[in-house]
Amino acid sequence: MQKNRIALVIHRYGLEVNGGAERECKLLAEHLTDQYEVDVLTTCSMGIIPWDNQYEEGVHKENGVNVMRFKVECADEFPSGSIERIGPYSPQLIKYLKQNYSIYQGIILMTYNYYPTYAGLRLKLPNAIFLPTMHDGISARQELYKDIFKWPKAILYNSIEERQFIESYFKVTNLPSAVTCYGIDIGENKDEWQASREEKYIVYAGRISNSKNFNELNEYFLKYKEKNPSDLKLFVLGKIDNGMLIKHHDDIVFKGFVTEKEKNDYIKNAYLLVLPSKNESLSIVVLESFLHRRPVLVNGLCDVLRGQCVRSNAGLYYTNYEEFEAELNYLLSHEEECREMGNNGCDFVEKQYSWNKVIENVSFLINEINYKQSFGE
Structure with missing residues (x-):
């Protein structure tokens, strides 16, 4: 036929x-x-x-x-x-x-x-x-x-x-x-929560551009490390847009364009995904993070990202640096709550996407x- x-x-x-x-x-x-x-x-x-x-x-x-x-x-x-x-x-x-x-x-x-x-x-x-x-x-x-x-x-x-x-x-x-x-392709991408990792990092995945508000994340993370010394790193996955000005630091690791498998591996081994964008109609990488049972920390000025967090109960959102710092510290120090968020996110994706x-x-x-x-x- x-x-x-x-x-x-x-x-x-x-x-x-x-x-x-x-x-x-x-x-x-x-x-x-x-x-x-x-x-x-x-x-x-x-x-x-x-x-x-x-x-x-x-x-x-x-x-x-x-x-x-x-x-x-x-x-x-x-x-x-x-x-x-x-x-x-x-x-x-x-x-x-x-x-x-x-x-x-x-x-x-x-x-x-x-x-x-x-x-x-x-x-x-x-x-x-x-x-x-x-x-x-x-x-x-x-x-x-x-x-x-x-x-x-x-x-x-x-x-x-x-x-x-x-x-x-x-x-x-x-x-x-x-x-x-x-x-989301469900099944092979599902993971159990992992509390211990060889490297301690949070991850950003997407276009590295002002339109995605990466410059703010760049500044926030450097300020966070100055106020909260540790071995935590920010792994950045994606291409840097032409003309984008980056503040480089040893604790911000640019991985460049990566394959889907590499991206998924970085997400599943991270403590959490961070997304600073103020403008999204949908965040695919947030859904992928949910499926890997990783909580997310997103910009609360974006209605869509905030809505995904609220409906899934699988992440936190911030609207300024002080909230970013407090919530990042909370997620890094509350293993059981992060495990619960991770399970919530996975259930949300399976039912809705x-x-x-x-x-x-x-x-x-x-x-x-x-x-x-x-x-x-």
Whole structure:
């Protein structure tokens, strides 16, 4: 029996790409291949500032997914602040989408603030499903995006907090929607709590950039070590953004870009995961830490991260340095409470973030929009 065909649209895609939305897209695409024929429509860009064409143009099969990459073109002719200048500007991708949308039962367009998704939504396709990965902030409230939720036929939300913000600010009330579109592979990644380790460290994993508020964590940890001398280290996993200024210290260990296995090993052997970001629509690495039964310490100014901690009872949050110091000291000195948090986090992920639930959500929305695609090429 021929599978129904769906597409995912995202600004960049690939094993070497470092980013939460990009990883979400990759895993979502791969898990949907059991039920659908899946195409990913993306650009040749591997980097983000500036956009590039490091990947080869054309169609490639990657882990069961048909990845179609289109070249990034120069957008200098467009005004500053336009979606074309924000990029990555790839008019051939949009041309393909306009000419071939009818072969897809559903088209999931991911991440609101980049050209491929914005321009794809602007086509007002009858089978467009929007996965915005949006959080409340200056970017989301720009005039550029005021009409973006008028264009899709359905919405996939990453979190309750994301849905609450979008429905309130953009007055979205009449579109089919579902919450939870990211799953965790449960089973092989589960770990028992470990109190003793060869190295004493906490871990950060993700983009090392000002947009992720890493500069604040950098300063907080150095201040913490000055006031609380010990052999505790901060392990940092990920690529450093171009132009990012880092305050180096022997107790902050930069591991660079790591494999998934290496990342999981670092998390499972850490005392805890720390995440300073103020702006998230979902934190994948927090869910991974939960699954490894590791508590988290997150920025309480981020509604999504705070909500994940409160609903799971698997972590603490801070809003200033004094709270950061107090809660880090608490977590490092209360083994039994951390064990309980770890178990809570694992239970939370198993109940809320299984891939079966995600695939049900996607299939529900595809059936809701009820688009009858053609099967011609």
